[in-house]
Amino acid sequence: MTPSHPAEAPLLDVRGLSVAFPSPRGDLMAVDRVSLSVGRGETVALVGESGSGKSMSALAIMRLTPPGARMSADWLGLDGADMSKLGEREIRDIRGRRIAMVFQNPMSSLNAVLTIGRQITESLERHMGLHGRIARARAIELLAMVDVPAPGKLVDAYPHQLSGGMRQRAMIAMALAAGPELLIADEPTTALDVTIQAQIMELLGRLQREMRMAVLLITHDLGVVAGVANRVYVMYGGRMFEYGQVDDVFRDPAQPYTIGLLDTVRQLSDESTESLIPIPGQPPGLGPVLVGCAFAPRCRFVVDLCREETPPLRAMGRDRAAACHVAEPRAEPA
């Protein structure tokens, strides 16, 4: 995969994105001033454990936060325009058309009472102005693109008649219907068998290249990131902990949390290891704004400062940064 350095303005440029849930105890921060960007045609991974705020960030980018959530952003740029200022009607034109989304559970994310074809054509109707037989033919083409067998038959099937992998392919076909510039794939393989996971990732990679679209891949599994993404963002407790080129971060992670995550992945791929050594402790739940580093209670390298002051993102080298008081800037690879 050719690393594409965003010379021009990135396709997606998120700055200072927060999602808060007002409560009697004060705002509960699901996403706390997160910034990220995705260049045209680029594949970017957003990694974190469940509850880290990665999926909420994705929904916030689509302006689809659940009722009761309050979202704010300094800048929610799509191709240079701020989406945070758009009206509901305008944002609806972007959803599915310019930014599409694939969700984690292909069973529940598909409507059980509509055929696969209908769920694709409604997107075609909405954004492409295709109707009737033309829409149906296009839906079959899209299904063919995602490599399902007998797309002409599948188009009339209901979700429960398909296997998990087929459903996720159908979901992807649906997302691709309007030819989006950015595909946000939220844990697209988590609910699938391991063998299927690889196929889906491969499919996503191929489609990304063929359609020249950008992909924001959201995952808890650093393992799937390598070889797929150009750059990676790591979130923890609603905050951005580290980002950089995948190669750089994998080779030499700066943040102790990232180090922990990578250790876990390496143990997994090393078959000789009997048991997994996870990062001790639990990730923080949804809570009020924390003072200090969210990872401090679990961190091997913790110092007093970590508990007193929230670490800002600091540059750790070219195109990379980490939020850690302890981490030192990394040397450029040789």
Add this chain to the structure above:
Amino acid sequence: MAGPVSRLGDIKLSRRRFIAYSGLTMTAAACNPIAAPSSGSPATRAPSASGGAAGSATPSQTAGAVLRYGRAGDITDFNPWDISGSETEVYNQVFSRLVWRDSDGKEHLDLAESYELAPDGKTVTIKVRSGVKWHDGKDFTAADYVTMYGYLTDPAMAEDPNIGEMKGVLEKITGVEAPDPTTLILKASAPVPYIADILDYWHAIRIDNPTDFGFVATPPVGTGPFKLTEVIPSQSVTFEANPDYYVEGQPVLGGFAISLYGGATNLLQNLQSDSVDGILVANPAEIASVAGDDAYRVDVTPGGGVWDVYFNVRKAPFDKPEVRQALSYAMDREAMVKAGDEGLEMGVTTPFNNPSSLGYKAELVTAHPYDLAKAKALLDAAGVKDLKIVYPSPSSIPRSETYGLIWQASLKEIGVTLEIQPVDDARWGDIGSGKDPNTDLVIWNNGRGNRDPAIFWSTQRNFGGGAETIWGYNNPELIALVAQGAAEVDQAKRTTIYQQANQILVDSSHVLVISTRSQYWVYNAKVKDIDVDLIGAIVLAGASIGA
């Protein structure tokens, strides 16, 4: 109205409308005086309303208006000869009779121009009106009555309840002849001093098809002021004016329509919402909401019925006349009718409480005034202590419970326990038919107190004595008097006989009469000139609706 002489073909027999209106229906209703005696005195006693004589349309009337009438319960039978005939709103509109008696007992000639009973009381010669037409346009003649008689006495019909009532009335008649179209001669095996009642009963029904006596195929044909045009079971019955009706200027109404409301609990609301112009209310308490409202008129028509209690005379201590009398004296009838009937009825001790009745005797009307001391004394004399009585009370008749409660309270003071036992109507019917030998007593109602006593005794059999009663009362003297009265031609002698019978009835108290039983009609105040006959059935020939 109008149109040519009615033909059956005109009648809308909407899908199976007519199947099975069992009973030979047809005949005569009537009204209004013709050549003969006075027109009706106001036939109704009306607490809050008008009255007025019948007459033809005046400028204040709406010509050709349809009187809309609402009825609780279905109409399953249009046959006035039927043993169970209770569709009294219908008979006098569709059918005429030879003579009719109004609510005061006064006779009016109808299909008859005159009649005469021979001195031996066994032959009646009737001059029949000429020029009368049946609803289908055919001429009516005296010979039609011969046909009817032949039908009624046909052995094949012997057990048919559809003609049961008329057969009973004609028991003594042995032959009917029509020597010419306007002369009718009735011959009897024994004197028939009550001939006027026989003629009043005998509605003229045309017998077209003796094998179709249930009117399965054809609707009944009469000579009355209205023709039956449509019947929808459980919904409505529609009549239109008979353009060939033989009384000049009648009927005033263009038609008559009955809406059938099943076991309606909200009959009055149909009147208040102007869905109908008149209703018959079962429970006087319902009238309260329109009493005093000028928009409505309430007519109370007595009709000769009474509420009473049958004692099981076979069961001690009800076999003792003192005990039955004691229980009568313990009845506060005044309180009962006030609470149970809104004061619209009268507390009475005999069915012969109308001065027009031959058996009437003023002192017998309220022979047992409320007197607990006397009641107690009678019980003591009979040696009855700690008496417990079960009083079955039918759920559909609120007054029965009210009566019972008042009686219960009075009886308690003299050491008698009255247990009120609510029963459903069907169970009540069983008890009243004597199916349960353990019955102490049962509240019941009876009619025909206004009829000639001969008719009363022959139909209200439990008031008599001997084998005919189901409750075991036996009194040879009463039986003899009743037989004597029926055969006596001399009206003065009959009066004495029936007064004696009345006295025995009151003294024996085997049927304890409580109160009069009237019908309560509520009309839109615009409805005028509705007449009522002796049994309380309405006569609409002269009725009209004001503008």
Add this chain to the structure above:
Amino acid sequence: MGRYVLTRLLQFLPTLFIASVVVFLVIQASPGDPARIKLGPEATPEQVAIERTRLGLDEPLPVRYVIWLSDAVRLDLGRSFQSNLPVTDVVFDAFGYTVRLALAAGAIATTLGISAGILAALFRGRSLDIVISTMSAVLLSLPSFVIGIVLILVFAVNLRWLPSSGAGRTGQALLDGLRYLIMPAVALGLPFAAVLTRFMRAAMIEALGQDHVLTARAKGLKPVTVVGRHAVRNALVPTITIAGISLGTLLAGAVVIETVFSYPGLGRLIVGAIFNRDYPIVQAGLILAAVVLLGMSLLVDLMYGILDPRIRTGRSGS
């Protein structure tokens, strides 16, 4: 599918047989002599006895049942004791009215109940939701006859807009006939609407929270499409189940409502016939009611098949 329906229909037969025995016993063994009721209080015991013979009541109960059943399987249900009309005609005429009433009430209930439920769910926690939920709670606590009486007092007695009872006469304009149907249908339909409102609200809230709704929103679909295509239809599946189960209640309610409004339907017919001990009518009426209930349960099953492809395709084995 056809085979499934046939199997279900065959399963009805034993149920109907048992129902017929129970109905027969309960009505014929209860006190009250149809002959006496028919002939009235003045008939003599001899006349009553003759009438009992005519009505076939002299035979012992089991014999009467066998005679009735063997006639019934040939669709000869006899004649009414009271009116002598053929029972089949009487019962089906009345049933037609009840069907009309139930359809109108059902239409009112589903339209009102489902739309109110949707609105309440969409405005969950807001004032519209509170108004709808309160109203449905009030309606649920009111028996339908109370609603009926209130309607009569307001719209018939006071305003005189609508007739208070009956079904009108034949030959009237269709619109006039509808006027007789409005109040009974509303009185019967409102409590049912309240039930449906509650179920639809809950089902909609659940459906709106489902993942596929988020998918639909992420496609950029308009809110009306999201709600209509992706939430309502899914929420209808459980609601229809409830509606189907409640149909029995609707029929039972029709008995009361028909009596309140003197509406000439099956309920009023059966109630009247029970009072008159008109055995043939009661038997036929109740058996028909049982058939209708069984048929409804089958219909409801087929209905969710249509709404929920998981059931349909699962069952047909495709």
